[in-house]
Amino acid sequence: MNKYSPLSSVLADVNVANGLPNEHYIDPVVFAEERKSVLYANWSGIGFGKDVPEEGDAKPVDFLGMPLLIVRDRDGEIGVFQNTCRHRGMILVDTPRKIGGAIRCPYHSWCYSLKGELRATPHVGGPGHNTHKDVDRKDLGLVRVRSYVWRDVIFVNVDGNAPAFEDAHAALMDRWKEFDKPVHHGGETSSFKLEVKTNWKLAVENYCESYHLPWVHPGLNSYSRLEDHYSIEERGHYSGQGTLVYRQLTDQDGATFDDFDGLSDKWNEGAEYVALYPNVLLGVQRDHAFAIVLEPVDQENTVEHIELYYAKSIDETPQHDGLRASNAQLWKTVFEEDVFVVEGMQKGRHGVLFDGGRFSPAMDGPTHNFHHWVASQIENGRAE
Incomplete structure (x- = not known):
């Protein structure tokens, strides 16, 4: 019998479920278990x-x-x-x-x-x-x-037993098929990393929901409000958020980045931000995209590797160098605003009386979806 907390409460419906127990964030033994059952057993x-x-x-x-x-x-x-x-x-x-x-x-x-x-x-x-x-x-x-x-991210399945990537992630590949075209990295200014004192899962959890926007991202929320967002959930595969209000960045002359070709009207003012389980965070907009690979260092430390991509290469669009640098700084500011939250939740997981927390059925569906998936992977591993 496993000596750790049962996961049945995590696998319950969102309106009654608890989050993952503390040991899934602070215990090196559970971290090693997740390495095998979650990160090595899937496409990371x-x-x-x-x-x-x-x-x-x-x-x-x-x-x-x-x-x-x-x-x-x-x-x-x-x-x-x-x-x-x-x-x-x-x-x-x-x-x-x-x-x-x-x-x-x-x-x-x-x-x-x-x-x-x-x-x-x-x-x-x-x-x-x-x-x-x-x-x-x-x-x-x-x-x-x-x-x-896929989308310039290199995924691996270490144990060799996961379904083919195209099968495992067919749902998101189909959802974003309009973006199935080459992406061009934005160069040196479009690449940065954040070393964060948190468990990798808390970075996923924070990214995939919009509930925190009014308090953590007031600048972003000033034009892309909480009520302009919607939840995205594909049980067992991915979750995230979308916005109906995406504002293109312009330079002093009013110029914008080139759009990706062939996009439907949905993307004129829409954008989506999805956590592809287990550890990749993706964003798509009409004129640029980004990818974040979360590197789990240990149970309490994570490195976020962040890269920005565009429809046209830097060689084709040297006039956009300044715009790319400004865009990178804007996103860096947004991601840095999240650091105190994920580090604060990590500290909070050392509260021995914390029961994993509860979810807002209306707002926390994407986060619960991720907890449910992680718990399912661990249960599968324990049953082997």
């Missing part, structure tokens, strides 16, 4: 395609203690491998770099192609003998981790 975000823009680019990533390596191969495809040599377990790449020829282990110089095949095993059969009958190179390629790139 680990990075962005813009971080490996050219053939041969490689970037190491620590994903919940697991060393991974993102590589763009000679065909321009992105692959993700365990960043561990098949010989003696040495880390292969320790800093982002361009791989000119092969991925070479710094220990005994075993070499791998950008697709992970083992290509060279120097002296494996003794000095001057680079082969051995009992070392079959075709069986000793790098361990590939299932990956998928």
Whole structure:
């Protein structure tokens, strides 16, 4: 029998449910359980395609203690491998770099192609003998981790058992099919990160609801009011919020960003902000989009990696450099306004008499939807 709180109250209907118990935010044992049952068992975000823009680019990533390596191969495809040599377990790449020829282990110089095949095993059969009958190179390629790139976010399924990404997230891909077109990163000013003293789930919970806007985001709420928002819920997959009042940013000359092509009238003044479970936060507007990958460092610390994207590249629109910088600063201000909230909730989870909290049936549906999903994943893991 599991010694932690039962999750039946979390799986109840929103009008009577409690939130996840305290241990899901502060206990390292439960954090390890969620790593396996929630983050490794589903399609989790680990990075962005813009971080490996050219053939041969490689970037190491620590994903919940697991060393991974993102590589763009000679065909321009992105692959993700365990960043561990098949010989003696040495880390292969320790800093982002361009791989000119092969991925070479710094220990005994075993070499791998950008697709992970083992290509060279120097002296494996003794000095001057680079082969051995009992070392079959075709069986000793790098361990590939299932990956998928959508909206420039690199998703992985570590345990290999999740449905195909296109099946697991068909609902959101269909909902946003009008945005199924290339996105262009906004450059250096459009990339920033926040190191936040909170559990990763609290960042999801705060992002997916609009209930807090009047008090936490008064500037944003001044034109995109609470009553202009609606909840988005797809049980078991994603939740978030939309607004009926999106105002394009303009520069001193009245110029705006180029719109994404072929959008329906819904997006003239509409925008949507969705948490794609478990740890990716996405936003779409008529003229730009953003993606946030939440990196769970431990049960009480999270890094938010935030990237902004546009319909046209920076090379095509140098006249918008200032507008992009202003837009990034606006969003950075909004996201920074949330920090005290998610850090405050984290501190509050150390209140030993807190019961997980209650939900507003009218306003907290997206947050309850996420709690329900997390609890379902944990229950599934405990039943195995």
